[in-house]
Amino acid sequence: MDELKKLIREVPDYPKPGILFYDLTTLLQDKKGFHTLIENLCSKFIGKHIDVVAGIEARGFIFAPALAYRLGAGFVPVRKPNKLPWKTEQVTYQLEYGTDKLEIHQDAVKRGERVLVCDDLLATGGTAAAAVKLIRGLGGEVAGAAFAVELCFLKGREKLNGTEVFSLIRYDK
Amino acid sequence: MDELKKLIREVPDYPKPGILFYDLTTLLQDKKGFHTLIENLCSKFIGKHIDVVAGIEARGFIFAPALAYRLGAGFVPVRKPNKLPWKTEQVTYQLEYGTDKLEIHQDAVKRGERVLVCDDLLATGGTAAAAVKLIRGLGGEVAGAAFAVELCFLKGREKLNGTEVFSLIRYDK
Numbered sequence: 001m002d003e004l005k006k007l008i009r010e011v012p013d014y015p016k017p018g019i020l021f022y023d024l025t026t027l028l029q030d031k032k033g034f035h036t037l038i039e040n041l042c043s044k045f046i047g048k049h050i051d052v053v054a055g056i057e058a059r060g061f062i063f064a065p066a067l068a069y070r071l072g073a074g075f076v077p078v079r080k081p082n083k084l085p086w087k088t089e090q091v092t093y094q095l096e097y098g099t100d101k102l103e104i105h106q107d108a109v110k111r112g113e114r115v116l117v118c119d120d121l122l123a124t125g126g127t128a129a130a131a132v133k134l135i136r137g138l139g140g141e142v143a144g145a146a147f148a149v150e151l152c153f154l155k156g157r158e159k160l161n162g163t164e165v166f167s168l169i170r171y172d173k
Numbered sequence: 174m175d176e177l178k179k180l181i182r183e184v185p186d187y188p189k190p191g192i193l194f195y196d197l198t199t200l201l202q203d204k205k206g207f208h209t210l211i212e213n214l215c216s217k218f219i220g221k222h223i224d225v226v227a228g229i230e231a232r233g234f235i236f237a238p239a240l241a242y243r244l245g246a247g248f249v250p251v252r253k254p255n256k257l258p259w260k261t262e263q264v265t266y267q268l269e270y271g272t273d274k275l276e277i278h279q280d281a282v283k284r285g286e287r288v289l290v291c292d293d294l295l296a297t298g299g300t301a302a303a304a305v306k307l308i309r310g311l312g313g314e315v316a317g318a319a320f321a322v323e324l325c326f327l328k329g330r331e332k333l334n335g336t337e338v339f340s341l342i343r344y345d346k
Binding site (some may be wrong): 011015016021023025026028030031033034035038051052057058059061062065066068069070072073074075076077080083084085086105107108109121125157 | 182184186187188194196198199200201205207208211224225226229231232234235236238239241242243245246247248249250256257258259278280281282338
């Protein structure tokens with residue numbers, strides 16, 4: 001996926017000094033790049049009977065619905081607190097400093113449905129692990145987790161133990 | 174689109190008393206409903222040479238990338254302030270009480286590119302009109318605006334004068 005890597009903009013010192021941010025917007029706005037990204041991100045899960053793709057707010061929303069469309073699945077949003085209009089389940093998870101929360105509608109996933117979790121980036125894995133917990137709490141089967149980018153050196157996969165993880169563009173340092 | 178309307182959950186008194194909220198999550202999580210929604214939302218713009226689809230944060234992100242994928246276009250995010258990592262243009266627009274802001278990357282759209290603006294809901298039209306302004310400011314040609322739902326009685330179309338507006342599910346009162 002080196003052709004896609006070339007389309008990613010590297011922004012130094014964002015969001016804070018010392019952090020190199022991988023800005024996918026330059027890849028997404030490139031029609032060929034975007035198409036290649038979605039096709040390849042899907043490829044691992046075609047024929048795997050995915051019922052719904054769960055996207056994590058906000059950047060996960062950019063990938064999950066396109067995957068859902070391509071896979072013939074439905075789409076489920078996993079959102080920050082107080083954004084969903086109906087009854088929710090909530091999970092609290094650890095950040096580097098402090099905690100954060102995610103919510104899902106109580107009826108978003110039916111018992112036994114096969115769910116693909118999707119986000120833009122797999123970093124430390126805390127957010128994705130929280131989404132997995134929410135889905136399993138509703139009785140859903142997590143069929144896998146798909147990420148456009150993985151920062152392998154942060155070892156987020158270890159937090160997703162037991163889940164099939166697929167990432168398209170990987171950075172080793 | 175009555176079959177899609179039936180899949181939408183109506184939540185009374187959300188986000189505040191007296192407001193009836195149309196919750197699309199029940200439609201989105203239905204695989205047949207979601208597929209029908211995206212197919213029909215695209216139908217008007219197939220063959221119209223759309224270069225990029227611009228989605229408005231956060232719920233516009235759910236529709237715009239699926240449309241972009243289906244139309245063979247790129248995707249551009251229009252975000253709330255301080256969410257984009259690179260150089261931005263900003264627009265301030267009127268709300269019922271107070272103002273709000275939207276941002277776009279300065280290089281998100283090239284001069285002359287044909288852009289489809291996309292959001293979940295056309296209500297008063299202020300947000301969409303702001304996105305149109307941002308895109309035109311970068312030299313983009315706004316080829317149309319697509320919305321899953323339109324609250325026709327709020328007359329948002331009037332704020333998008335000069336733009337081809339397409340909505341799939343309409344409420345007249």
